[in-house]
Amino acid sequence: MFLVEGNKIISELANSPYKVKEIFSLNPEDITVKDVQVHQISEAELKKISMLQNPKDSVAVCFLKNESDFSENNLQLVLDGIQDPGNLGTIIRLADWFGIEQIVCSNDTVDFYNPKVIMATMGSFTRVNIVYKDLQEFFSKTENLNIGTDMDGESIYEFKRRDKMNIILGNEGNGIRDFTESVLNHKITIPRFGKSQSTESLNVAVAAGIVLGQLFSK
Numbered sequence: 001m002f003l004v005e006g007n008k009i010i011s012e013l014a015n016s017p018y019k020v021k022e023i024f025s026l027n028p029e030d031i032t033v034k035d036v037q038v039h040q041i042s043e044a045e046l047k048k049i050s051m052l053q054n055p056k057d058s059v060a061v062c063f064l065k066n067e068s069d070f071s072e073n074n075l076q077l078v079l080d081g082i083q084d085p086g087n088l089g090t091i092i093r094l095a096d097w098f099g100i101e102q103i104v105c106s107n108d109t110v111d112f113y114n115p116k117v118i119m120a121t122m123g124s125f126t127r128v129n130i131v132y133k134d135l136q137e138f139f140s141k142t143e144n145l146n147i148g149t150d151m152d153g154e155s156i157y158e159f160k161r162r163d164k165m166n167i168i169l170g171n172e173g174n175g176i177r178d179f180t181e182s183v184l185n186h187k188i189t190i191p192r193f194g195k196s197q198s199t200e201s202l203n204v205a206v207a208a209g210i211v212l213g214q215l216f217s218k
């Protein structure tokens with residue numbers, strides 16, 4: 001099981017594939033999820049069970065989703081070793097915003113059931129299918145073009161969108177690993193317009209937002 005915190009995100013569970021076991025809340029009357037046992041608790045109790053430094057109003061205990069059958073989408077994100085929970089949560093939220101229904105994660109990508117990931121998605125995890133794969137096996141079977149983010153790639157502002165693509169984002173510190181780079185069909189980059197050389201790269205979630213914004217503008 002895993003935890004979902006905050007009434008706003010908990011309300012997203014009603015129309016999702018996730019089953020709620022029970023909810024602990026400061027104000028049970030504010031809970032909109034039906035047919036679930038809701039326990040009233042104190043602020044002191046909420047602080048004990050919450051994973052957050054500043055707990056919100058409620059905590060839901062949910063069952064892990066049964067692993068769904070994987071089928072390839074024409075446009076999907078592939079995450080190669082993303083480690084920061086906030087980055088993964090934000091990328092899931094971006095995928096939801098742009099209508100990308102599936103994200104493929106390497107097995108060493110941070111667990112998306114991590115409470116910090118769930119919180120950062122702001123409920124988007126209920127609408128995006130997250131699957132973990134051995135990327136070597138995945139790339140050997142994919143029929144999509146593998147498009148990777150790289151400092152030496154083609155400008156995203158000039159790149160022409162393809163019909164079937166895997167948009168690959170690499171680890172925060174090391175980027176895309178060597179094996180993944182070897183299977184790329186094309187590299188894209190976000191060119192630097194500022195004169196300062198002190199900024200080495202963009203945050204991976206910020207980069208994802210810029211790349212997706214450009215892809216969907218064409």
